[in-house]
Amino acid sequence: MKLKISLRHIAFFLLFAIFVLLPFVNDSRTLLILLTQIFIFGILAMSYDILLGYTGIVSFGHAMFFGIGAYTTAVMLKQMDNTLFIFVLSILIGMLFAGFVSFLVGLLTLRLKSHFFAMLTLAFSGLFLVLAEKWRSVTYGNDGFTFRAPDVFRDRMTFYFFVFTSLVVIFLALYRFVNSPTGRILIAVRENEQRTKSLGFNTLHYKVIASVVAGIVASFAGSLYAVSLRFVNTSVMTMDITLDALLMTIIGGVGTLVGPLLGAAVIEYAQHALSGMARDYPIFERWIIFFGILYILAVIFFPKGIIGSLRLLIWKWRGKVKNKKTQVALPQEKERFE
Amino acid sequence: MEPILHTDNLTIRFGGHTAVDRVNFQMPEKHLKAIIGPNGAGKTTFFNLISGELKPTAGDVYFKGQSLAQKSAIERTRMGLGRSFQITNVFPNLTVLENVRLAVQSKEKIRYQLFRHFKSYKAITEKAEELLALVLLDNKRDALTTMLSHGEKRKLEIAMLLALDTEILLLDEPTAGMSLEEVPTILEVIRTIKQQGDKTILLIEHKMDMILDLSDSIMVLFNGQLLADGSPEEIMNNDTVQHAYLGGLYDEHLTDIK
Structure with a gap:
């Protein structure tokens, strides 16, 4: 087979090289943490893109899977041991559990019309939020708890490379997924669900597949997020997380996979920069206002992201x-x- | 000969209105039957009952002697009942080729393949291209469907239906809303399919010349009831049919036949 090298490949390779080399050139802690954060939310936003961009499902409960991952990892590292093995195990258990939950929730709700589905996902994620609040013996309620990350991750650089590698692997896997025959059917569902049915595809199955894949990936992002903070509280289950993922996807460009990554970078950086400016200009303490403006501008000028x-x-x-x-x-x- | 498709007292009521009323019809294999009737006669509803879009109030549809009462529209498509829609119903933002490719993919039962690249299924793409050539759309393969003319979309519909390779084709007004220049190509396409000789075709149409040209038999629906079913000559000479439907049209077309 002939290997075609396009401009896109070169761009990807350059980006890849930059992110590999950057920590050695500039080892600022803030930058590393910011980039790690961007990568983690990039993974979350990509998972949301599978739902919104490729299958056309609007979910308001995506934070639930992020939260499942975050809590599974945090609880296991706290209660058992902070070894790498437990960390990896917790990621797998979190993904398994998130996959199971998204399968059940999907099977129950994806039959419904889109807006009813959106409301129900909100209800389900509310359920998990309440669980995280009330199951105090394990979750320490609203305040959450700190825990010790595996020793290898004490070095921020190691964690940075771990997250970056995960991002690249997940990106490639999802890219293959959306270009698989099944991925093409997801796109068909988004374009015209009724027609997809009349072609003989059981669209419910495909929507469930999309939501399971998205749930599993989101849970993985949640696990990484918890470890990056060495802390977890109920905020990982809230609507804010879902909205962040939604904004990143829309601002970056739905149905592109690369878009959500870029969206994550823009939003995380904007959050970082705007809240940084608050030291000099108190108005920026309300950075969320500027965020609103940014969002409106993006939708007007970049309707496709x-x-x-x-x-x-x-x-x-x-x-x-x-x-x-x-x-x-x-x-x-x-x-x-x- | 055992009919490939038949109905037994097929009835559907919407409130007080009986849209399809105790229809018994038989469809021999590899046969082209046209359904005619004035607007509101229940033709499309009858199609919807056969394809499973609607559930009958009473009666049943049989495919090769097997009852379809418990079968959903998806299952019926898989069994071999493919239909096209009166309203053009394609994937507007995908390319013409991708529209057909999806249909071929369904036929080839490639449904849950998550890891291979879709382009690696060369046979599927080739089959899709072949079908596009059949309906004379091969020059538009990379165009977005939304940019096609109405007539081209109808042709695409037929290509997608053929891609499913079902034994029975239900064509709901394939020429609806088409300009006069476009009609002959559709006629040609249907004729080609018929000549290939392996399909059973049920066709709803209003254009009488086209029906007389193509069909082996014609059935007439009127107010949901089966008024007549027979060869084109029988239908044209049937007094009830003339009164109910054909009216003035009749004379003109009879002379055509002669």
């Missing part, structure tokens, strides 16, 4: 897209123009 809009621009420049209508076109489909 940053990646989506850029892509369109490039295609226009190459003269491949004439009709404004095609803005909604799938990136994968468009590649065929090339």
Whole structure:
């Protein structure tokens, strides 16, 4: 088979090299922590993109899976031992549990029309939030608890590389997943569910598959998140996490996988920068306001997200897209123009 | 000969309105039957009952002698009942090729394959291209479906239906809303399928010349009831049918036949 090297491959390789080399060039703790945070939320946002961007499911309960991962890892590291083995085991158990929960919840709710589904996911994630609040003996209620991360991760750099490697592996796996025959059916479900059914595909199965995959990946992100903070509390289960994932996906570009990563970078960096400016300008303590403005601007000027809009621009420049209508076109489909 | 499809007192009521009323019909294998009737006669409802989109109030549909009462629309498609829709119903934001490719993929039962790249299934893409050539859409394979003309979308519908490779094709007004220039190509496509000789086709149509040209038999629905079922000549000479439906049209077309 001929190996075609495109501009995209080069760009990916460059990015990869930058992130590998960066810690050796600039070993600022703040930067490492920020990048680690971006990668973790990038993984979460990609998992959300599988639901929103590829299958067209709007879920308000995605934080539930993030929380399951975070709590599983935190509780196991606290109650058992802070070894690497327990950490890996906790990730696997968290993913298994999240997969099981998303399978059950999906089976129960994905039959419903989208807005009813969205409300129900909210209810289910509320259920887990209450569980995390009330099961004090294990979760220490609202305040949460601190725990010791495995010793290898005491070095921020090691953890950074662990998270970065995970991100790359998950990205490649999800990329393959959305380009598999099953992934194509997910896209068909998003485009026209009824038609997909009449082609003989049981769309419920595919929506459940999407939600299980998204749930498992989100749980993994949650595990990493807990370890990055060495602390967990109920905030990992709240709507804020879901909204963050939603914003990252929309700002970056739905249905692109790369978009959510970029969205995560933009939002995490903006949060970091804006709250940093609060020291000099008290108004920035309300950085959430600026966030709102940023979001509105993004939706007005980049309705397809940053990646989506850029892509369109490039295609226009190459003269491949004439009709404004095609803005909604799938990136994968468009590649065929090339 | 055992009919491939038949109905037994098929009835559906919506409140007080009986849309399909005790219809008994038989469909011989590899046969092309047209369903005609005025608007609101229950033609599309009848299709929906056969394809499983609607559940009958009474009566049943039989495919190769087997009752379909417990079968969902998806199961019926898999068993061999494919249908096209009166309203164009495709994937607007996917390419023309991808639309057909998905249908071929369904036929090939590649449903839960998560790790291989979809492009590695070369046979599927080739089959899809072949079907596009059959409906004369091969030059549009990479266009987004939303940019196609109405007639082209109808052709795409037929390609997708053929991709499922079902024994029975239910075509709901394949030429609806088409411009006059586009009709002959659809006619040609249906004729090609018929000549290949392995499909049973049930066709709802309004264009009488097309029906007379293509069909082996015609059934007439009126107010949900089966008014007549027979060869084109029989139907054209049937007094009840003339009164109920054909009216003035009749004379004109009879001369055509002669």
